[in-house]
Amino acid sequence: MSFMKGDLLTKTRKLVKGLAKPQPVWLKAMEHAPPATFPRPDGKLKTISLPEDVYVKKFFQKHPESKGQDAIKISSYDPPPARLFGLRVLELKEHGVAEEEAMAIADMEYRKETKEKKKAYARLKQIARLQGTKPPPNPYPSAIKERQSLERKLVRxxxxxxxxxxxxxxxxxxxxxxxxxxxxxxxxxxx
Structure with a gap:
């Protein structure tokens, strides 16, 4: 039946009319209440793109080590650093800042935030050593080390x-x- 165009109802009608098939029981009921038809796409699906996607790509070019963070925290409510970078650039551009300058400011803020996180963890480890206790686990581990810690059990x-x-x-x-x-x-x- 692939040579005939149309849906199941029209194909069945043609087969019954041409005496190639006996009339099925459901044909009259289906003619009275035909199934809904949905419009088909033109062949290609449109890709979903967000306004900050351009800046996300630029962020990944500048900071390729942060690509792994998206894959691990995919179900997190907090957006990944690349998405935050793109949103920050768009926010700065809305306030009238030039694109290059907005990207430089957002990059500086990202680097400052990562430095502060590293310093905070170093301070936590220092306090733990002074108290003679075991240092807490790193709250900001690298994505690669996180994956390796999960796989270490299986490797051993x-x-x-x-x-x-x-x-x-x-x-x-x-x-x-x-x-x-x-x-x-x-x-x-x-x-």
């Missing part, structure tokens, strides 16, 4: 999990057998 598990060790042993035996077959005899067990 491969050395102690018996199921994984069995798989590794089977792979070693298969490799030994392949080497023995290739070189025609027994080969040492070292890798």
């Amino acid at each position: 598990e491969r050395f102690s999990n018996p199921e994984i060790l069995k798989i590794v042993e089977k792979m070693k035996e298969a490799k030994r057998a392949e080497r023995a077959e290739r070189y025609g005899g027994t080969v040492g067990t070292e890798f």
Whole structure:
């Protein structure tokens, strides 16, 4: 039925009219109350773009290390630093500041904020050392270190999990057998 144009109702009508198919029970009911038709897009979907997207891209060019922060805190209510940068530039431009100057001001504010966060954590660690207690975890860790801390457990598990060790042993035996077959005899067990 792909050669016929139209929806299910018109295709079925054509088939019944041409005696290619007996009239189905539901055809009269569907003719009295046809299904809703929705307009189709022109083939391409329009991309959603926000006014600050231009500045977000410029921010990522200038600070590529902050790209990882978006991926981790995707469900957070706080917007990522790049989005804040773009919004700040737009806000400054509304107040009549030139674009280059607005970007410089927003960049300076971003750098100042990150420096203050680092200083605050350094001070917390210093206070903890003076009190003789364990320093608190870093409230502003890098995105890469956050991911690595989540993966560290899985990386260590491969050395102690018996199921994984069995798989590794089977792979070693298969490799030994392949080497023995290739070189025609027994080969040492070292890798």
